[in-house]
Amino acid sequence: xxxxxxxxxxxxxxxxxxxxxxxxxxxxxxxxxxxxxxxxxxxxxxxxxxxxxxxxxxxxxxxxxxxxxxxxxxxxxxxxxxxxxxxxxxxxxxxxxxxxxxxxxxxxxxxxxxxxxxxxxxxxxxxxxxxxxxxxxxxxxxxxxxxxxxxxxxxxxxxxxx
Amino acid sequence: xxxxxxxxxxxxxxxxxxxxxxxxxxxxxxxxxxxxxxxxxxxxxxxxxxxxxxxxxxxxxxxxxxxxxxxxxxxxxxxxxxxxxxxxxxxxxxxxxxxxxxxxxxxxxxxxxxxxxxxxxxxxxxxxxxxxxxxxxxxxxxxxxxxxxxxxxxxxxxxxxxxxxxxxxxxxxxxxxxxxxxxxxxxxxxxxxxxxxxxxxxxxxxxxxxxxxxxxxxxxxxxxxxxxxxxxxxxxxxxxxxxxxxxxxxxxxxxxxxxxxxxxxxxxxxxxxxxxxxxxxxxxxxxxxxxxxxxxxxxxxxxxxxxxxxxxxxxxxxxxxxxxxxxxxxxxxxxxxxxxxxxxxxxxxxxxxxxxxxxxxxxxxxxxxxxxxxxxxxxxxxxxxxxxxxxxxxxxxxxxxxxxxxx
Numbered sequence: 105x106x107x108x109x110x111x112x113x114x115x116x117x118x119x120x121x122x123x124x125x126x127x128x129x130x131x132x133x134x135x136x137x138x139x140x141x142x143x144x145x146x147x148x149x150x151x152x153x154x155x156x157x158x159x160x161x162x163x164x165x166x167x168x169x170x171x172x173x174x175x176x177x178x179x180x181x182x183x184x185x186x187x188x189x190x191x192x193x194x195x196x197x198x199x200x201x202x203x204x205x206x207x208x209x210x211x212x213x214x215x216x217x218x219x220x221x222x223x224x225x226x227x228x229x230x231x232x233x234x235x236x237x238x239x240x241x242x243x244x245x246x247x248x249x250x251x252x253x254x255x256x257x258x259x260x261x262x263x264x265x266x
Numbered sequence: 267x268x269x270x271x272x273x274x275x276x277x278x279x280x281x282x283x284x285x286x287x288x289x290x291x292x293x294x295x296x297x298x299x300x301x302x303x304x305x306x307x308x309x310x311x312x313x314x315x316x317x318x319x320x321x322x323x324x325x326x327x328x329x330x331x332x333x334x335x336x337x338x339x340x341x342x343x344x345x346x347x348x349x350x351x352x353x354x355x356x357x358x359x360x361x362x363x364x365x366x367x368x369x370x371x372x373x374x375x376x377x378x379x380x381x382x383x384x385x386x387x388x389x390x391x392x393x394x395x396x397x398x399x400x401x402x403x404x405x406x407x408x409x410x411x412x413x414x415x416x417x418x419x420x421x422x423x424x425x426x427x428x429x430x431x432x433x434x435x436x437x438x439x440x441x442x443x444x445x446x447x448x449x450x451x452x453x454x455x456x457x458x459x460x461x462x463x464x465x466x467x468x469x470x471x472x473x474x475x476x477x478x479x480x481x482x483x484x485x486x487x488x489x490x491x492x493x494x495x496x497x498x499x500x501x502x503x504x505x506x507x508x509x510x511x512x513x514x515x516x517x518x519x520x521x522x523x524x525x526x527x528x529x530x531x532x533x534x535x536x537x538x539x540x541x542x543x544x545x546x547x548x549x550x551x552x553x554x555x556x557x558x559x560x561x562x563x564x565x566x567x568x569x570x571x572x573x574x575x576x577x578x579x580x581x582x583x584x585x586x587x588x589x590x591x592x593x594x595x596x597x598x599x600x601x602x603x604x605x606x607x608x609x610x611x612x613x614x615x616x617x618x619x620x621x622x623x624x625x626x627x628x629x630x631x632x633x634x635x636x637x638x639x640x641x642x643x644x645x646x647x648x649x650x651x652x653x654x655x656x657x658x659x660x661x662x663x664x665x666x667x668x669x670x671x672x673x
Contacts, residue, residue: 113670113671115671117671118620118667118671120287120288120620120621121616121617121620121671124616125613125617125671125672130671130672133672154629154633154642155628155629156612156627156628156642156643157610157611157612157628157629157636157641157642157643158610158612158642159642179610179642180610181610181611181612181613182609182610182613182672183612183613184610235616238612238616241612
């Protein structure tokens with residue numbers, strides 16, 4: 105456990121919240137990977153949760169059925185930003201056929217199910233099972249990714265919010 | 267006058283004693299809904315235990331008692347608002363229903379294509395969307411008068427927009443997001459000089475200051491019970507008598523009629539003309555108890571205490587690095603909307619909850635105001651007379667933890 109005097113930016117100093125805001129989540133919130141839009145996207149979609157005030161643009165370059173490039177930009181909460189970042193890390197290079205089972209596994213995880221090893225670091229968001237009101241935050245990048253591939257220009261995860 | 271001691275009143279609110287995530291609850295979401303004192307809970311409970319019956323139709327003892335208590339609550343509310351007469355107070359499910367009643371029963375039959383309804387940029391959706399719906403049916407237009415960077419209504423601009431095309435104006439008494447107290451008496455004078463009826467949305471005013479609808483001089487005043495320490499599903503529309511007499515019923519059904527036949531129905535007089543069906547009897551009996559309660563505490567004392575608490579909280583928040591406050595009106599209620607640089611409002615609310623602090627995050631049902639400030643959402647702390655400086659201190663300490671974690 106890091107010393108609090110040394111590292112006040114770790115949730116280890118705030119045990120109550122350390123399970124949701126894990127260090128890996130905080131790290132991806134502060135330094136999102138694959139942040140920024142693409143020069144030549146083949147797909148793109150805006151994910152907007154207007155009630156919350158979360159909004160992101162996600163872009164992809166798909167070649168031969170594989171995601172060869174992923175980028176996003178947004179004005180989002182830490183949970184959405186970290187999920188978008190972790191998601192990009194996970195899906196870059198994947199065939200688009202592999203996304204649907206991964207998305208189901210993630211939805212199951214944050215609804216309280218077991219962690220599918222295929223999720224990798226995305227499993228860090230498992231604690232959302234205890235935060236039903238925040239699940240839509242983590243689902244937004246996933247829904248935006250699926251909508252981009254489906255040719256939609258805009259999507260939201262608020263319609264099925266609790 | 268003795269010093270105001272919030273701890274004395276806190277004891278009246280059982281819920282305030284509970285803990286959240288193991289921490290004492292600090293309830294700073296009063297603009298969303300207020301907690302209820304024991305006397306309100308007892309009044310609701312007493313109706314169901316001792317004299318539950320329908321109102322205005324049963325002649326048995328229970329029916330008489332229920333009717334007396336329900337109509338007694340209307341009398342209390344009428345006195346509370348200085349309504350002028352109990353017939354001028356229509357009981358509704360809340361402010362939203364009250365405004366919709368005016369939109370559909372008063373505005374809809376009168377609006378012509380090109381007519382305008384003037385509101386302000388700081389309105390709650392409840393004082394925007396009903397007007398848009400009737401405007402869409404009639405070809406009328408909803409316009410919004412601007413506010414300045416401090417969140418103060420630009421009265422000269424509002425006045426300039428009061429053209430002959432304007433057939434109705436709607437203004438919040440107090441902003442739910444930034445706490446601005448609008449000069450509603452002055453606004454009513456401007457409207458009245460031009461023969462334009464004015465609706466005042468009093469949701470956020472009634473719990474914090476003495477409201478006198480006749481002194482304001484408006485045409486309609488909408489309020490809600492649950493923010494006034496009463497049960498949810500209660501509220502009222504006060505209106506000038508001539509308006510209520512001219513307005514057709516909005517809902518039809520029982521209780522709003524005098525005689526019914528298939529050749530024609532004779533409606534009851536106001537206010538019952540607008541109160542079809544069995545009302546929220548227990549709720550209004552609870553609201554009557556809430557009105558008695560706040561009058562015992564004293565709204566002038568509440569306003570003075572909250573004003574001091576607001577000044578204290580504002581100064582404390584201004585000392586937090588990277589914290590931006592929205593709304594700096596010279597006359598404002600104890601509502602503090604804020605953002606911390608680099609931290610989204612939802613993370614603020616989730617993290618503060620872990621310290622026992624309940625605040626609201628989001629757009630607060632005021633998208634146009636969020637657009638004005640150029641932010642998607644804010645966090646909002648809204649205080650009441652049962653909140654203390656010690657709670658403000660704990661809140662600021664919790665914000666500092668959030669800032670260190672995420673900013």
